Amino acid sequence: MSHRALNNFDILLEIFEKIFTHTFIDRDERRTLARSARVCRSFSEPALRVLWRTLDGLNPACRLLITLKIFNINQSRYRNTTEEGFSALLPSEIPQQAWARFQQYASYVRTVRGVVEQSYSSIWIALASHIGNQPLFPCLQSITLGMCSSSCTKMLCFIAPSLDSLTICAESCGDQSLETFLDAVSIISPNAVWTLTTASPSLFHRVEFGRFSALRKMEVGFSSHAPDLFKKLSRLDYLNELVISHGDGMVPQIGRGCFAALQKIEILIHTGDPLPELLTNFSFPQLHSAHIAIGGPSDIAANRRILDRLCSGSPLLCIFMLHYEQWEATEHPLMELLEPLLALGE
Incomplete structure (x- = not known):
C-alpha cells in the first residue's frame, strides 16, 4: 500500500488541531489562531480551518458578508434589517471573487453552538433566496435552530447533507410549516439525529x-x-x-x-x-x-x-x-x- 507524504499544510493543520483540542475554545485561543493565520500564506488556511470549525454564533459569518461587500450595509445595523431589506441590498450578481472567499470560510464551519434564531436570520434567508437551493454552510454537522413563525421552512437554508446533529427550539411555529420543515430535513440530512425543545x-x-x-x-x-x-x-x-x-x-x-x-x-x-x-x-x-x-x-x-x-x-x-x-x-x-x-x- 502506498502512503502519501505529509506536506507543510498537513503538519501545520495537525499542530493547530493538537493545540486547540478543547470543546470550548476561549477568546485568547481564538486570538492566537487569528494571529497565526496572518503570519504567512502557509499558516493562513490551516489556522483558519481550526478557527472557523466551531462558531459560538453566526455573527462572524455575517460580518464577513459585510466586509466582503456582498451586502452593502453598516455592521451595526444588520440586525434591524428585514428580509426584504437585505434582498434589496444584494447586487444582481454577487462578485465572483467575494463569493468564492465567503464559500471558502463557510466550508470550514462544522458546528454552530449558539441558537440561530429565525427572527435574526433575515440576512441568511435573503442570501439563500438569491443563490438558489444550495446549503450556506455545506459541511455543517451540528446546529441549533430557534423557530418562531409560521414560515419556519425558510430555515432550511442552514440544513446540509452533512448534518448529523440538529436541535430545534420550537415555540410558535405553524403546524403545517414545521411538519413540512421536518419532512424536508429528513430528505436533505438523512443521517441527522434530532433534539426537539419546546x-x-x-x-x-x-x-x-x-x-x-x-x-x-x-x-x-x-x-x-x-x-x-x-x-x-x-x-x-x-x-x-x-x-x-x-x-x-x-x-x-x-x-x-x-x-x-x-x-x-x-x-x-x-x-x-x-x-x-x-x-x-x-x-x-x-x-x-x-x-x-x-x-x-x-x-x-x-x-x-x-x-x-x-x-x-x-x-x-x-x-x-x-x-x-x-x-x-x-x-x-x-x-x-x-x-x-x-x-x-x-
Whole structure:
C-alpha cells in the first residue's frame, strides 16, 4: 500500500488541531489562531480551518458578508434589517471573487453552538433566496435552530447533507410549516439525529412527531394543561432521551403506556409538588439512567411511592441521581426516598 507524504499544510493543520483540542475554545485561543493565520500564506488556511470549525454564533459569518461587500450595509445595523431589506441590498450578481472567499470560510464551519434564531436570520434567508437551493454552510454537522413563525421552512437554508446533529427550539411555529420543515430535513440530512425543545405541549396535539425516526431527544415543559402529553410521548418509538420540566401543579392521570426505546429520563420539578403521579402508569423497559430534581419541599411519602414504581418498571436502570431540596422538617426521613434503589441490586 502506498502512503502519501505529509506536506507543510498537513503538519501545520495537525499542530493547530493538537493545540486547540478543547470543546470550548476561549477568546485568547481564538486570538492566537487569528494571529497565526496572518503570519504567512502557509499558516493562513490551516489556522483558519481550526478557527472557523466551531462558531459560538453566526455573527462572524455575517460580518464577513459585510466586509466582503456582498451586502452593502453598516455592521451595526444588520440586525434591524428585514428580509426584504437585505434582498434589496444584494447586487444582481454577487462578485465572483467575494463569493468564492465567503464559500471558502463557510466550508470550514462544522458546528454552530449558539441558537440561530429565525427572527435574526433575515440576512441568511435573503442570501439563500438569491443563490438558489444550495446549503450556506455545506459541511455543517451540528446546529441549533430557534423557530418562531409560521414560515419556519425558510430555515432550511442552514440544513446540509452533512448534518448529523440538529436541535430545534420550537415555540410558535405553524403546524403545517414545521411538519413540512421536518419532512424536508429528513430528505436533505438523512443521517441527522434530532433534539426537539419546546415549552408548548400543545404542539404534540398538532404535529405527528411519531413519523420521524430521527427524533431521539425531547425537552418539553410539562403542565396540567397537557394531561395526556406523557401518553403521546410514549408513542414516539425512537425516543432515547426525555427531559421534562414541570412546574404548575398536579397533573391528572390520563393514559397508560410503555416508553419502548427510552434510555435516559430527566425530570425537573420547580415547585414543591411531588413527582407527576402518572409516572406510575408507564413502564420503561430500556431505561438506564434517571435524574430527578425536586426544587422545593414536598410529600416524601408520595415521591417514594412514585419512585418505587419507576424503579420496578425499569429493570435495566443502573444510574439514578436525585436532587431534593428539603427546606423544612418532614415527618418522613429523607432516606426513605432512596429505599426503591435497594431493589436494583436484587
